[in-house]
Amino acid sequence: xxxxxxxxxxxxxxxxxxxxxxxxxxxxxxxxxxxxxxxxxxxxxxxxxxxxxxxxxxxxxxxxxxxxxxxxxxxxxxxxxxxxxxxxxxxxxxxxxxxxxxxxxxxxxxxxxxxxxxxxxxxxxxxxxxxxxxxxxxxxxxxxxxxxxxxxxxxxxxxxxxxxxxxxxxxxxxxxxxxxxxxxxxxxxxxxxxxxxxxxxxxxxxxxxxxxxxxxxxxxxxxxxxxxxxxxxxxxxxxxxxxxxxxxxxxxxxxxxxxxxxxxxxxxxxxxxxxxxxxxxxxxxxxxxxxxxxxxxxxxxxxxxxxxxxxxxxxxxxxxxxxxxxxxxxxxxxxxxxxxxxxxxxxxxxxxxxxxxxxxxxxxxxxxxxxxxxxxxxxxxxxxxxxxxxxxxxxxxxxxxxxxxx
Numbered sequence: 001x002x003x004x005x006x007x008x009x010x011x012x013x014x015x016x017x018x019x020x021x022x023x024x025x026x027x028x029x030x031x032x033x034x035x036x037x038x039x040x041x042x043x044x045x046x047x048x049x050x051x052x053x054x055x056x057x058x059x060x061x062x063x064x065x066x067x068x069x070x071x072x073x074x075x076x077x078x079x080x081x082x083x084x085x086x087x088x089x090x091x092x093x094x095x096x097x098x099x100x101x102x103x104x105x106x107x108x109x110x111x112x113x114x115x116x117x118x119x120x121x122x123x124x125x126x127x128x129x130x131x132x133x134x135x136x137x138x139x140x141x142x143x144x145x146x147x148x149x150x151x152x153x154x155x156x157x158x159x160x161x162x163x164x165x166x167x168x169x170x171x172x173x174x175x176x177x178x179x180x181x182x183x184x185x186x187x188x189x190x191x192x193x194x195x196x197x198x199x200x201x202x203x204x205x206x207x208x209x210x211x212x213x214x215x216x217x218x219x220x221x222x223x224x225x226x227x228x229x230x231x232x233x234x235x236x237x238x239x240x241x242x243x244x245x246x247x248x249x250x251x252x253x254x255x256x257x258x259x260x261x262x263x264x265x266x267x268x269x270x271x272x273x274x275x276x277x278x279x280x281x282x283x284x285x286x287x288x289x290x291x292x293x294x295x296x297x298x299x300x301x302x303x304x305x306x307x308x309x310x311x312x313x314x315x316x317x318x319x320x321x322x323x324x325x326x327x328x329x330x331x332x333x334x335x336x337x338x339x340x341x342x343x344x345x346x347x348x349x350x351x352x353x354x355x356x357x358x359x360x361x362x363x364x365x366x367x368x369x370x371x372x373x374x375x376x377x378x379x380x381x382x383x384x385x386x387x388x389x390x391x392x393x394x395x396x397x398x399x400x401x402x403x404x405x406x
Contacts, residue, residue, distance in 0.1 A: 036259030241299030298352030
């Protein structure tokens with residue numbers, strides 16, 4: 001325990017640790033406070049309106065004809081000759097109805113934050129039965145094509161069947177009030193990756209600073225001393241990472257809660273703007289807890305990998321650069337590939353730190369010939385990476401293979 005406390009002090013009390021901690025606290029406070037203040041100021045403009053006036057304003061907007069609406073939305077895309085005959089009038093009307101419906105839902109959510117609209121005022125004007133979920137339609141079309149080709153026994157067909165069953169169970173967005181959760185998730189969706197990058201900068205010194213200070217010679221004098229030190233260093237890394245995850249989730253939640261209400265926690269996750277096609281039958285609160293879990297697994301994996309790099313590279317800057325590369329490479333690879341994902345991006349530490357990429361759409365793999373959902377596979381992957389690199393770090397450091405100055 002004494003060694004552990006010393007390692008924690010080295011990480012957090014040093015100038016680098018203090019600087020990163022101040023930057024982190026500033027971001028965690030400024031971003032949500034500014035957003036809450038701005039939103040409250042905007043809503044002051046509608047506080048004098050009655051509930052009936054707000055509902056009438058939303059539902060009484062004149063609807064343009066379908067072609068005019070879609071021409072404006074798609075910047076003239078329907079005039080492209082390549083689309084002629086491919087988008088019939090019925091499909092255009094369907095697309096318009098779906099989009100216009102959720103324009104209304106969004107505006108009602110915004111006005112609801114003033115505290116004037118109750119849940120029944122939102123449910124009343126909305127008619128969710130007028131449309132079917134877009135992603136279900138697409139999945140059924142693909143399934144029909146496989147049936148025509150006689151591929152009902154394929155893994156792809158089984159995956160589509162699972163997707164359709166899951167999304168039918170979830171159902172369409174209910175249009176309930178989820179402003180607290182929606183704004184918090186939208187504004188802080190990149191906090192996981194951003195703060196994990198700062199975490200890498202902090203812990204990349206964990207082993208490297210011993211070589212720069214010459215302390216490794218003292219620690220290397222006994223095998224047991226090295227083992228205890230390695231475990232203490234990894235424990236300090238993991239404790240710091242778990243504390244960071246709790247801070248980046250609970251501090252913004254507390255600020256947004258002070259600026260509004262947590263109503264909507266039991267709504268389906270697909271009610272949030274970032275998850276319109278989410279196939280998972282999760283409530284928003286369940287997702288919030290799963291998000292914390294995935295980010296904890298991600299920082300454990302990142303911490304173990306970065307500690308190993310710090311041990312092997314013996315220098316803070318190369319270790320930090322390599323750790324950032326491991327974290328950010330899936331996003332760079334997506335840019336180079338035009339957004340097309342593959343196993344290298346799906347099973348990466350960067351996606352674990354950003355759970356929106358895990359739950360925002362249907363993703364399935366067939367490692368054993370049967371369809372398996374992506375989130376549990378990623379959780380197992382992150383846990384295995386954390387255990388593997390923690391073991392390699394302790395083993396390498398305990399055997400003294402890195403205690404010779406080159």
